[in-house]
Every structure is written in C-alpha cells, then in structure tokens.
Amino acid sequence: MRKIVALTLGLLLIMGGLSFISISGQDVSKNITMHFSSPKFVDSNEYLKISLEDAKGLYIMSPGKPMLPRVLKVIELPFGVRNVKVEVVPKGIKEIKILKEIEPSPAPVPISPREYTPSPKKDKEVYNSYEAFPHSWFSYRVGCGLNGKMEHVTFVAVNIYPIRYVPAAGKIYVAGSVDIKITYELPEKNLIPNKGEYDLVIIAPSEFSDELQRLVEHKNSHGVKTFLKTTEEIYAEYNGRDEPEKIKYFIKDAIEEWGIKYVLLVGGLKSLIYAKPRDNSNAGIKGWYVPARYSNLLADEPGYLCDLYYADIYKEGGEFDDWDSNGNGIFAEWRNVEDMPEDILDLYPDVALGRLACRNVQEVRDVVDKIINYENTAYDSEWFNRILVVSGDGFLDQQDWDIQWNTKGLPDGEYTIYAQSTNDEGEAGPIYEVHVTLDKEAKTKLTFSHDDHLNPALQNGYPAPPITDIVSVSDGDVLGKDDYTYT
Structure with a gap:
C-alpha cells in the first residue's frame, strides 16, 4: 500500500493557491489552482501525437478514441466525509488548428509475443463528430482507504483533461490552468478510534x-x-x-x-x-x-x-x-x-x-x-546489513532519435544502414554498418542490436562513459511485409 500511495502522490502537481473555507458547521469547501505547460506535438506519419509535461506520461486510453494527456490530482479529505462534489473551471483556453488527426488509443494486446502488432483503429463515431472529446474537462471518483501514513482518509482522484479535441473540425482547445473546488460534509462522528487497542x-x-x-x-x-x-x-x-x-x-x-x-x-x-x-x-x-x-x-x-x-x-x-x-x-x-x-x-x-x-x-x-x-x-546477524543488487545500465540519459523505418517508397534489394553515436564527453564511436534485405513479399525478421563501444584503456571498459549504439535492426535482418514496433 505504501508503494501505491507513494506513486500516486508522485503524480500530483500543485501550482497555485490552496485554501479551505468553512461554509457552515458541517459543510466545508476546498479550492485548488493548477497551471499547465504548453503541449508538445510530434508528427507521426498518419497521425499527430500530443504530450503534456504535467501529465507525467498519463493519457486517456480508451481503445479507438483520441489519445490525449490527462493530469491526475489526488486530494485527501477526512475519513467518512459525505456528499463530495467537485467542480473544475478551465482558464486561459486557447483554440489551435491542427492539420492531422490525433493518434487513437491502441487496444489491449496479449503479453505473449506477437509477430504482428496491429495499428490502432479509429472509433469513427468519435472521429467524425463535431463534439469535443472528452465530453468534459474533468472526471473524478471518491473512495476511502489508508494513506502512506497508515491513516484512514477519503481519496478524491480528479482526472483533468487540459486538451480537448473536436475531430471533425480539426482543432483542439487547450486550457492554461484550472480552478478546482471540492465541497463535502464532515461526518457527525469519527468511526475510527484515534488510538488502537490492537495492531x-x-x-x-x-x-x-x-x-x-x-x-x-x-x-x-x-x-x-x-x-x-x-x-x-x-x-x-x-x-x-x-x-x-x-x-x-x-x-x-x-x-x-x-x-x-x-x-x-x-x-x-x-x-x-x-x-x-x-x-x-x-x-x-x-x-x-x-x-x-x-x-x-x-x-x-x-x-x-x-x-x-x-x-x-x-x-x-x-x-x-x-x-x-x-x-x-x-x-x-x-x-x-x-x-x-x-x-x-x-x-x-x-x-x-x-x-x-x-x-x-x-x-x-x-x-x-x-x-x-x-x-x-535477523537484525543482529552479520548478513542483515548486506545487500546484493543485480542490475544493468538503463542509459536513461540517452538521446532517442525516434527513427521510424518507412520502406514503402524503396525497391526490394540489399541495403546498408550506417549509425554512429557520441557520448556526453564528445567521444565518437565507430561507424556501425548494418546489412539488411528489403523484400515486401517476405516475412519480417528483426533482431535488436546493442553495442556499448567501451573504452578499452580501462579494465572491462567501465566506469568510462559508454558510446552506445542501440539499433532496432541487425545484420541479416529482413524488412518484409509485416509492420513492426519496439516498445
């Protein structure tokens, strides 16, 4: 539970004012203001991808519907509060014309290996509509549970949609900020004892x-x-x-x-x-x-x-x-x-x-x-303070070029792909050559290629900064009739 709550809290973004207002003896309101950064657009062949830094990688993931960023805000209220109501008012709304459709959300697929990853299919009813998607700037749910301090609280999880899309009109509406107002009734009594007789x-x-x-x-x-x-x-x-x-x-x-x-x-x-x-x-x-x-x-x-x-x-x-x-x-x-x-x-x-x-x-x-x-x-044992970690270098600071192979305009034949990388100290690795076959009638065969090009002057290469090539094809691979996606 602690990990779940810690992850949830890690998604919170508070940029603005926070206030409490006592309306009457049992009625309380809470006001929060959130500001959003500008959206980023990536042209992805047929579709347009939209990201928002404040969303922390969260999206509306309803298969076939536009994949738009969502911002999650979780508010803790006292345990047992009733009649929780949430109002969200968008501010600084801008209309932006776009020339391509926004990418649809993919459908769930089995975890087992697949030779073919289907492209997302559009929900035509949504994409042909002049109504904004999603239909509202926000949604929310209310529940009760333990927080990270093992305290009983009420959770109000508010999903905010700073970007709404009108597909048939080819435009989006972007909110610069939102004002959130939460009203609720305090419980008449505390159901949970402040100090427990048992754990x-x-x-x-x-x-x-x-x-x-x-x-x-x-x-x-x-x-x-x-x-x-x-x-x-x-x-x-x-x-x-x-x-x-x-x-x-x-x-x-x-x-x-x-x-x-x-x-x-x-x-x-x-x-x-x-x-x-x-x-x-x-x-x-x-x-x-x-x-x-x-x-x-x-x-x-x-x-x-x-x-x-x-x-x-x-x-x-x-x-x-x-x-x-x-x-x-x-x-x-x-x-x-x-x-x-x-x-x-x-x-x-x-x-x-x-x-x-x-x-x-x-x-x-x-x-x-x-x-x-x-x-x-265990606590006093010699081994208790020892730890064994099995890990690898995630190369989280690498620059991903987001290269997409589109071979539709090329004739079948043998091709050579060249790649070269540099590290953060400006050292360049060797030019990497990959020989592949383009055959639109054959079955696609791709294998992942990875070479760190470590500095040989140091024992085992590390801890020198690697000059890493990570390529999605290897020598002898076939670019065939199947679409292929690496994740």
Whole structure:
C-alpha cells in the first residue's frame, strides 16, 4: 500500500493557491489552482501525437478514441466525509488548428509475443463528430482507504483533461490552468478510534490455534499488539450472505472497536487433490480453511481469487463496501448480464492484509517457526546489513532519435544502414554498418542490436562513459511485409 500511495502522490502537481473555507458547521469547501505547460506535438506519419509535461506520461486510453494527456490530482479529505462534489473551471483556453488527426488509443494486446502488432483503429463515431472529446474537462471518483501514513482518509482522484479535441473540425482547445473546488460534509462522528487497542488480528480455523498462539505471543513481545480470532467464532457472531462477508464484517468491527491496521489470514485450500477451489461464482468456502472471494468477469469467464475484498472495507462516506453495488447477489461483477451495470468497487485497502495459505497444521508450524526465528535473529546477524543488487545500465540519459523505418517508397534489394553515436564527453564511436534485405513479399525478421563501444584503456571498459549504439535492426535482418514496433 505504501508503494501505491507513494506513486500516486508522485503524480500530483500543485501550482497555485490552496485554501479551505468553512461554509457552515458541517459543510466545508476546498479550492485548488493548477497551471499547465504548453503541449508538445510530434508528427507521426498518419497521425499527430500530443504530450503534456504535467501529465507525467498519463493519457486517456480508451481503445479507438483520441489519445490525449490527462493530469491526475489526488486530494485527501477526512475519513467518512459525505456528499463530495467537485467542480473544475478551465482558464486561459486557447483554440489551435491542427492539420492531422490525433493518434487513437491502441487496444489491449496479449503479453505473449506477437509477430504482428496491429495499428490502432479509429472509433469513427468519435472521429467524425463535431463534439469535443472528452465530453468534459474533468472526471473524478471518491473512495476511502489508508494513506502512506497508515491513516484512514477519503481519496478524491480528479482526472483533468487540459486538451480537448473536436475531430471533425480539426482543432483542439487547450486550457492554461484550472480552478478546482471540492465541497463535502464532515461526518457527525469519527468511526475510527484515534488510538488502537490492537495492531494486528490473525484469522484462522480453530485447529490452527495452538501453533498460531505462539505467533500471537511473539508479536506481542515485539510491541505489535495482536490477537487471534477463529473462523468458527466469526461465523457464530456475525451475519452475512456467505462466510467471506461474515469475515469482512468482523474486520470492519475490529477496525472500529480496536483500531486494527493489519490482518493476517492463515489458511488455504485443504488439499491440492480433493479440495474444490470454488463453490459458486462468488466464493470458495468448503474446500478452504479461510474462504476466498472470487471476482466475476465477462460472460462465463470464471474470475479470479481476490483477497483485496477483505481489505477494502469502506466506500465513500465510510459505508461498508459489499462489492455488490447493483444488488444482484453477484460480487465484483463486470457486465456478466446484458444491460446489467457492473459493480462499482472502491478498491482502496482499509487494512494491510496478507494470507499464509497453509494446508495443514504442519505447514502452520513451519511458517510460524520461520517468522519467529527471522524476527528474533535477523537484525543482529552479520548478513542483515548486506545487500546484493543485480542490475544493468538503463542509459536513461540517452538521446532517442525516434527513427521510424518507412520502406514503402524503396525497391526490394540489399541495403546498408550506417549509425554512429557520441557520448556526453564528445567521444565518437565507430561507424556501425548494418546489412539488411528489403523484400515486401517476405516475412519480417528483426533482431535488436546493442553495442556499448567501451573504452578499452580501462579494465572491462567501465566506469568510462559508454558510446552506445542501440539499433532496432541487425545484420541479416529482413524488412518484409509485416509492420513492426519496439516498445
């Protein structure tokens, strides 16, 4: 969770004023001003690419629709606030005429190797329209979760679209800045105790209790206030549509009663041979020591295991998030039924949660022994402050010439490509020759070529500045009938 929040905060851009205004006893507003740099345009054969420094590489990525920059602004509000409203007013809008269409967003492709990477296909309804895309200057979503300081907060994630495109008119509108106003109602009371009685709760079946009690005592001795709750106790004390929901209600209760921040589930499938991993579309229960929630994807796809369900306790307003917002009894649903809206999920964790997927008492004993031994001995061990890093030179300071091979106007035959690079000290490498065949009827064959041209005067070449050639073709390659893209 810390890494996710750190990444999110790294995308924030605040350039301007920030203010709080108290409207009345329970109503609060927050005002933010953001300024944007000028867009950059790159002519890419058939299309025009637009980038914006403030977007930090983020784009609207809806397949077939124009790929335009988006700026993400995440604001933290107190936990449990209600009726969050966001207004965004663009300022300094400029109209710019463009001569080419903006590049469409690509469709998702499998990670597995592909011999042919299809070009993005335009959504004709959008590209033939005189309406601005996107339809608004902004969108936003509200959720509840833990921030980087492990504090319960409300997240307001505002996506701002500083550039809007009118395809049929061949023009864009660019905002120089925006004023953001957020209004909300403060909660009547704080649901989360300021100081927790416990830090960690372990959830497991009673048959694991004896071994886990050793872990409870160990954690308490190290200042991590811990207690054990069995699944049998939870099922007897809490209501819910199924066993996973009962456990989730218990976790909610543990947050509000004892202020827990960490949850450890102990128990996986009871057997790799006879245990049934899934009882229905929503959960695996009978074959599990601690049940598992499943998502529900498109059509008849079986979904996937998702312990995030147990960590995502709250949604906007501090309300319980059951992951069944459309109320049809199917959890974490994504368009399973025609014309049925998918479930709207919060997806921000409200506890740090993990699972030890032990299948028997012996596995519990083994992993508890390992945890206790590590936490008791690792810190003072000789090896504890040693680190092994396996890495390579990313050449992040290299200049990418963005060369694109377009062979449509060349006749078939043998060709020689010449390349030469210089480093930041002005030293030039040798002229690099690559011999390739152009055959528009043959299958494309490309291999990546990389030579550092290291300084031989130094042992192994380093730490001299390399003079690196990185070329997307090698000797003997064939430029054939297939389009090819390196990423």
